[in-house]
Amino acid sequence: MSDAPATSGPTTSPQPSTSQGSGSSGGPDETTTSEGFTTSGTTGDDSYYCNGWDERATRPFLEVYSDPAMQTPMANGSTWPIICGGQGSWMFPVFPAMGGFTPTQGMVNFAVDIQVEGFTGPGGQFHLSPMYPYDVECSSGGETFDGGFTHDCIAILPPDEYLEDLSVLDGAIAAVRIDLLDPEGNAVASVDFADVVLSAEVRPGSEDFCF
Numbered sequence: 001m002s003d004a005p006a007t008s009g010p011t012t013s014p015q016p017s018t019s020q021g022s023g024s025s026g027g028p029d030e031t032t033t034s035e036g037f038t039t040s041g042t043t044g045d046d047s048y049y050c051n052g053w054d055e056r057a058t059r060p061f062l063e064v065y066s067d068p069a070m071q072t073p074m075a076n077g078s079t080w081p082i083i084c085g086g087q088g089s090w091m092f093p094v095f096p097a098m099g100g101f102t103p104t105q106g107m108v109n110f111a112v113d114i115q116v117e118g119f120t121g122p123g124g125q126f127h128l129s130p131m132y133p134y135d136v137e138c139s140s141g142g143e144t145f146d147g148g149f150t151h152d153c154i155a156i157l158p159p160d161e162y163l164e165d166l167s168v169l170d171g172a173i174a175a176v177r178i179d180l181l182d183p184e185g186n187a188v189a190s191v192d193f194a195d196v197v198l199s200a201e202v203r204p205g206s207e208d209f210c211f
Helices: 159-171
Strands: 043-046 047-049 061-065 079-081 090-099 106-116 127-135 137-139 155-156 173-181 187-199
Touching: 061 173, 061 187, 090 173, 106 155, 127 155, 137 155
Parallel strands: 079 187
Antiparallel strands: 043 047, 047 137, 061 090, 090 155, 106 127, 106 173, 173 187
């Protein structure tokens, strides 16, 4: 995790950025579709920006939600429910809204660091992705992602050693740090939460595969 103190919302970076929920100028000016994702323009004849990307933002910003309709912001003290992913694996999803620069080939990257009190994976962290690729370009025919969502997500898979009994994660406290990276790899907007509460209520016997 970053040595910077955790806060109740996003941290700032040397580049200008906005805070989640701040509503400050330069942040998102977005149109939300009935499917719950943000789109703000086209990238070509048959594609458009999607999955939370707002090309009209004048400064980098990052907001994160725990539901695909983007109605439940993640914050200190909020609940983060586990869901069934489209490939049959349990995951804790993060649905981002962001913008502020031009993506490279319809992609952006995040740096993701998730620490859960009392639970670590093989590398010593619950989840660590220094360069998590994320698609912000969709075809005009529409796309469906893991779990049947029309809004993609950052998928946090629990370490394998907890799959036999995911209920042990229920109520655990997660520290969540996610940085939005520009095409040069610089963190230009961040969220940093110290106490997000995991919710891992799953059907008995369904731990390995959720369908």
